[in-house]
Amino acid sequence: MKRIPLTAWIGLAIITLNLAALLFGPLLAPFGEEDILGGPFDPATALNWFGLDQNGRDMVSRLLFGAQMSIGVSLAASLLSFSVGLPLGFLAALRGGWVDTVLSRLVDTIMCIPVLISALVVLQALGSSLPVLIVTIALLDSTRVFRLARILGQGINVMEYAEAARLRGEGAWWLIRKEILPNAAAPLIAEFGMRFCFTFLFVAGLSFLGLGIQPPYADWGGMVKDNQQGILYGLYAPLYPAAAIALLTVGVNLVVDWLLAGRTRPQGEGR
Amino acid sequence: MTALILKRIALGVFTLWLVSVLVFAGTQLLPGDVASAILGQSATPESLAALRRDLGLEVPALLRYSHWLWGFVQGDLGQSQANQQPVAELLWPRFWNTMFLAAYAAAIGVPLAVGLGILTAVRRGGVFDRLVNIVALGTVSLPEYFLGLVLILVLAVQNPVFPSLADVYPGMGFAERLDATTLPMLTLLLVTVAQIMRMTRTAVLAVMDSAYVETAYLKGLQTGRVVLRHALPNAAAPVVNVVAFNIAYLITGVVLVEAVFNYNGLGRFMVDAVAKRDLPMVQACAMVFGAAYVLLNMTADIAAIALNPRLRHPR
Amino acid sequence: MTDILTIRGLRVEAPDGAVLVHGIDLDLKKGEVLGLIGESGSGKSTLARVITGLLPPTAGAVRLDGQALPPSYTARGRDLLRRIQLVYQLPDVALNPRQTVGEAIGRPLTFYFGLKGREQKQEIARLLGLIGLAPDFADRLPGALSGGQKQRVCIARALAAKPDLMICDEVTSALDPLVAEEILRLLRRLQDELGVAYLFITHDLGVVRRLADRTAVMQRGCVVEQGPTEEIFTPPFHDYTGRLLASVPELRRDWLDQVLAARTTA
Numbered sequence: 140m141k142r143i144p145l146t147a148w149i150g151l152a153i154i155t156l157n158l159a160a161l162l163f164g165p166l167l168a169p170f171g172e173e174d175i176l177g178g179p180f181d182p183a184t185a186l187n188w189f190g191l192d193q194n195g196r197d198m199v200s201r202l203l204f205g206a207q208m209s210i211g212v213s214l215a216a217s218l219l220s221f222s223v224g225l226p227l228g229f230l231a232a233l234r235g236g237w238v239d240t241v242l243s244r245l246v247d248t249i250m251c252i253p254v255l256i257s258a259l260v261v262l263q264a265l266g267s268s269l270p271v272l273i274v275t276i277a278l279l280d281s282t283r284v285f286r287l288a289r290i291l292g293q294g295i296n297v298m299e300y301a302e303a304a305r306l307r308g309e310g311a312w313w314l315i316r317k318e319i320l321p322n323a324a325a326p327l328i329a330e331f332g333m334r335f336c337f338t339f340l341f342v343a344g345l346s347f348l349g350l351g352i353q354p355p356y357a358d359w360g361g362m363v364k365d366n367q368q369g370i371l372y373g374l375y376a377p378l379y380p381a382a383a384i385a386l387l388t389v390g391v392n393l394v395v396d397w398l399l400a401g402r403t404r405p406q407g408e409g410r
Numbered sequence: 411m412t413a414l415i416l417k418r419i420a421l422g423v424f425t426l427w428l429v430s431v432l433v434f435a436g437t438q439l440l441p442g443d444v445a446s447a448i449l450g451q452s453a454t455p456e457s458l459a460a461l462r463r464d465l466g467l468e469v470p471a472l473l474r475y476s477h478w479l480w481g482f483v484q485g486d487l488g489q490s491q492a493n494q495q496p497v498a499e500l501l502w503p504r505f506w507n508t509m510f511l512a513a514y515a516a517a518i519g520v521p522l523a524v525g526l527g528i529l530t531a532v533r534r535g536g537v538f539d540r541l542v543n544i545v546a547l548g549t550v551s552l553p554e555y556f557l558g559l560v561l562i563l564v565l566a567v568q569n570p571v572f573p574s575l576a577d578v579y580p581g582m583g584f585a586e587r588l589d590a591t592t593l594p595m596l597t598l599l600l601v602t603v604a605q606i607m608r609m610t611r612t613a614v615l616a617v618m619d620s621a622y623v624e625t626a627y628l629k630g631l632q633t634g635r636v637v638l639r640h641a642l643p644n645a646a647a648p649v650v651n652v653v654a655f656n657i658a659y660l661i662t663g664v665v666l667v668e669a670v671f672n673y674n675g676l677g678r679f680m681v682d683a684v685a686k687r688d689l690p691m692v693q694a695c696a697m698v699f700g701a702a703y704v705l706l707n708m709t710a711d712i713a714a715i716a717l718n719p720r721l722r723h724p725r
Numbered sequence: 726m727t728d729i730l731t732i733r734g735l736r737v738e739a740p741d742g743a744v745l746v747h748g749i750d751l752d753l754k755k756g757e758v759l760g761l762i763g764e765s766g767s768g769k770s771t772l773a774r775v776i777t778g779l780l781p782p783t784a785g786a787v788r789l790d791g792q793a794l795p796p797s798y799t800a801r802g803r804d805l806l807r808r809i810q811l812v813y814q815l816p817d818v819a820l821n822p823r824q825t826v827g828e829a830i831g832r833p834l835t836f837y838f839g840l841k842g843r844e845q846k847q848e849i850a851r852l853l854g855l856i857g858l859a860p861d862f863a864d865r866l867p868g869a870l871s872g873g874q875k876q877r878v879c880i881a882r883a884l885a886a887k888p889d890l891m892i893c894d895e896v897t898s899a900l901d902p903l904v905a906e907e908i909l910r911l912l913r914r915l916q917d918e919l920g921v922a923y924l925f926i927t928h929d930l931g932v933v934r935r936l937a938d939r940t941a942v943m944q945r946g947c948v949v950e951q952g953p954t955e956e957i958f959t960p961p962f963h964d965y966t967g968r969l970l971a972s973v974p975e976l977r978r979d980w981l982d983q984v985l986a987a988r989t990t991a
Contacts, residue, residue: 251429252700255662256680260436263684263692299819303882306777306798307836308806321823340553344666347555348681363555367670370559371574373567381556389551 147397153390160206161214168200172357180366180374189379193366198379201357205380208358209346210387212269213339216276220334224281225327228288229315232296243289246282254279258345267353272345276338287330291323325398332395336388343384359384414715422708429700430482434475437693482697488690497694501679505698507578508668508675511591512660515598520653523603527610527649531618532637534611546604554663558597558670565593576671594671598663602656609652613645646717654710661703727790729755729889729922730776735785737771737946745771747946748785753890755790756920760937760954762927762969767943769926773894776924777811790889807837810883814895816875820867826853826878827863833885852881855918856911873904877911884915892924897932909936930973934958942966 143151160167169186170176174196181191189198231239249257257279265271292315295301301318309318320327345351346360354361362380369376481488487497530539549557566574572593582590617623618641626636665677672678676695683691730753737746746768753759761769774780776787778798787794789808795801813819820829830849834840840848850860856877867875876896883891893912897905913936916923925937933940933954940957942950942965950963957966977983 248428248432251425251704252432252696253662253703255665256696256699256703257432257436259680259684260433260692260696263687263689264437299813299815300821302779303811303813303819304821306779306806306811307833307886308798308801308803309836317824318821322821343553344555347666348669350681350684363559367559370562371567373563375563377559378556378563381553381559385552385556388553389548392547392551 144397146393150390150393150397153386154394157206157210157387157390160203161210164203164206168197168203170197170200172196172201172204174200180369180372180376190374190376192362192376193369198376201362202359202380202383205357205359205362206383208352208356209339209343209360209384212273212352212358213335213342216273216280216338216342217331217335219273219277220280220338221284221331223277224284225288226315227281228285229292229319230311231285231289232292232319233311233314239289242285246285249279249282254341255344258341259350262345262350267345267350269352269356272342272351276341280334280338284330284334287326288323291326292319295319295322329395329398332391332398336391336395339391340384340388415712418708418711418715422704422711425704425708426701429704430479430697431475433693433696433700434478437689437696478693482694487694490688490691497690500691501676501694501698503580504674504676504679507673508664508677510587511594511598511667511673511675512657512664514588514591514595515602515660516657518595519599519603520606522599523606524610524649524653526603527607528614528637528642530607531611531614532633534615542607546608549600549604550608552601554597554601554666555670557600558594558667561593561596562670565596574671576673578674591673594667594673597667597670598660601663602660605656605659606649606652610645610649613648614641617641617645643717647714650710650713650717654706654713657706657710661699661706727755728752729790730924731786731788731791732772732776733786733788735772735775735787736783737768737775737780738783745946746775746782749943749946749948751941751948751951753922753924754939755889756916756922757938758916758923758925758936760925760927760933760940761943762930762933762940763943764928764969766945768946769928769943770894771946772943773811773892773924773926776890776892777809778806803837807833807886808889809892810886810888810890811892811894812876812879812883812896815899816872816879817867819879820875822867824866825863826858826865826867826870829867829878830863830881830885833882837886848885852885855884855915856881871904872900873907876900876904876908880908880911880915884919884921888921890922890924892926894926895928898927898929905932912936930958930969942969 165172175194176187176197177191177195179191179193179195181187181195183190187197187199189202192198192201227242231242258275261275262271265275295318301314304314304318342351343358343360343363346358347364349361349364351360352358359380363377363384366377366380370378478488485498487501489495490497490500526542530542533539562574565571573590574593576590576594578587578590614637618637623636623641626640627633631640664675665681667673668675668677669681676698680692680695680699683695730751732749732751734748734750735746736744736748738744749772751759751772761772763769771780775782775796776794778794778796778801781796787796789805792805794805798806827846827849830852831840831845834845834848846863849863853860853862858874858877858881862870862874862878867878870878880896896912897908900908909932912923912925915921923936925933927933937954939952940950940954941948942957942963944965949965950957957963958970960967962970
């Protein structure tokens with residue numbers, strides 16, 4: 140590994156912290172998710188590092204429980220988005236012709252409307268259950284993944300080594316797996332990071348609006364919404380979940396910046 | 411060039427139509443019976459049938475779509491289900507509120523961002539450049555509601571400079587309106603300025619490194635003249651693009667900001683409509699937002715064409 | 726000797742109507758080297774793409790060993806694709822940067838002959854030896870190889886398929902002269918040992934003179950001359966061939982003496 144800059148280390152540390160929260164949140168929480176320990180917005184003490192939320196529950200514990208929802212849902216949506224957008228994008232790049240045209244037009248059509256508006260329209264019709272949320276966001280997001288995969292695939296497909304493989308008689312599956320994917324890995328991983336960031340912010344935003352993850356599940360966006368009134372009294376309560384959201388976003392951005400640094404040319408270009 | 415612009419306009423109109431189809435399809439044709447969703451537990455076969463007739467769900471989809479579109483074009487946006495008022499009456503005042511906020515943010519934000527972008531590009535590597543860059547990176551990574559809440563805390567609660575809730579009402583004085591909307595405007599500003607500034611800086615840097623700018627300096631021209639007359643016109647296209655992109659972002663960013671500040675704009679209106687499953691309202695809002703988005707993108711495209719020197723002076 | 730490659734009346738038009746190849750006839754005998762020379766734009770590379778099936782012609786037929794070739798490579802069977810191999814001009818982009826040398830050479834072995842495991846490793850080592858590289862090169866990535874070494878690997882990859890015809894499309898044009906020299910020597914040696922037919926495309930007349938048994942000269946999509954190399958390069962020249970030869974800079978130390986001698990005799 141070449142020298143990893145400090146910013147990337149910070150980013151990786153943040154991501155690790157959040158992964159730990161995702162996997163072990165409920166185990167690490169000092170108190171239960173719904174335990175009432177005092178009055179609304181009680182200040183921080185040695186037991187409750189961030190104080191209590193608007194219902195008198197421990198903020199730290201709620202954050203840890205919320206991590207699973209916030210991060211988990213976003214991760215699921217990002218993974219689904221990639222598993223749809225990536226193969227379709229590569230296929231469009233490989234096959235060209237009418238496959239490419241049909242898929243691209245479809246994607247262009249979906250992208251006509253801003254993502255939030257489309258999501259709101261769908262949520263209005265289908266409700267905000269977890270599966271609906273994950274699938275809707277994933278499908279809307281997969282359009283961006285499709286575009287990137289298509290461009291990357293096209294860039295690699297015109298390389299002579301891809302042509303040599305085609306001339307050999309290799310099928311589409313081989314071409315994607317062995318010729319395109321390994322050479323598109325770095326920008327794709329960076330893109331996954333960015334898509335996750337966007338999805339994460341988006342889910343939290345929807346929850347903040349009351350249209351995302353619904354009770355009884357708690358997530359950070361919803362916590363911001365619930366504690367919002369506290370800010371009018373100068374209390375920091377809503378800032379804790381908001382800061383948690385911001386922190387993870389910054390962390391992933393730092394790592395993505397590091398991955399993308401110095402990689403301005405697609406693999407194979409060196410003429 | 412005129413031909414290109416006309417093509418863009420035609421494409422824009424086509425896209426508008428496409429948006430209408432998508433919005434209609436999204437709201438009316440998705441699975442999940444609308445009527446039973448609205449009536450919920452209290453649904454009986456008779457009330458379901460009655461509601462369906464009221465909503466016009468008995469009529470085939472294509473017919474419903476044409477009715478809706480025709481009405482929309484004429485200004486009739488349907489009837490709100492929740493309070494039986496014409497949607498248009500409720501929607502347009504709030505639309506203008508949102509436009510006011512967006513315009514306020516854009517009017518200050520765009521010149522500020524472009525100016526900062528140019529300044530940091532010209533003085534690259536300096537302390538000013540690095541400082542601005544770090545702040546920009548920070549604000550771009552932070553969600554709007556976080557920034558909004560922090561602003562409320564700092565500028566409204568701890569130091570009462572601005573009101574913490576953005577209350578606007580018709581007949582308000584202009585200065586009063588500005589005062590009420592400054593905090594939400596600042597929130598929008600922070601995110602968009604950062605993005606536009608970074609892009610402007612990159613574009614100007616790319617141009618400044620080119621041979622013809624170097625020649626301009628060697629000719630003895632002052633920095634100001636070099637930047638304004640030689641560098642900027644060629645950096646204009648990507649900058650216009652990112653400005654347009656950000657103005658389009660404002661369309662969705664404004665929804666979250668309005669929620670933080672309880673601002674009586676179209677964003678908050680749409681969120682309420684979705685929560686209440688008020689179909690006509692959601693349709694109308696989605697159409698308006700979608701149309702604004704398409705029109706802004708179209709304007710950006712046309713501006714980019716108009717600014718492209720190769721197209722302006724064809725040989 | 727029978728013909729491995731027969732081209733009759735080949736005509737290729739670009740999508741915009743421009744004619745790239747004007748109905749040419751070409752013959753390549755088994756195991757011989759046919760040099761194809763011409764300036765840029767003469768249609769040499771277009772011809773290579775037609776033969777491999779990357780570019781279906783507008784008219785005309787290409788036959789491999791008497792058997793008609795489907796115009797597009799997608800319509801050709803695996804064994805047919807095996808028998809014609811193409812070596813590219815730029816070795817940097819002809820090799821997948823994420824595949825080791827062993828993987829690049831080994832894939833045709835598995836794909837065409839089903840070789841795996843130890844058998845495949847032995848064959849890879851043999852091929853590496855054939856092109857003059859040590860067996861441990863099999864684990865290296867193209868990034869660790871020089872231009873000449875990469876081109877050797879490309880040649881080995883082509884040979885792995887045991888082709889009847891190898892098309893070398895300007896394979897030495899991107900290499901510096903010393904390295905190019907090595908590659909040419911390698912190709913000559915391989916040709917002597919294996920008897921593969923080469924279609925050697927180049928714009929370098931010196932190379933053709935050394936390597937090719939027969940030569941075809943192309944100009945603007947037509948074959949202006951075709952025959953044994955000695956005949957082509959012995960005067961009297963065809964108009965175009967003469968121009969090509971004359972355009973090659975020559976180092977003549979005694980030019981002044983010649984000029985003076987010509988003056989005194991005049």
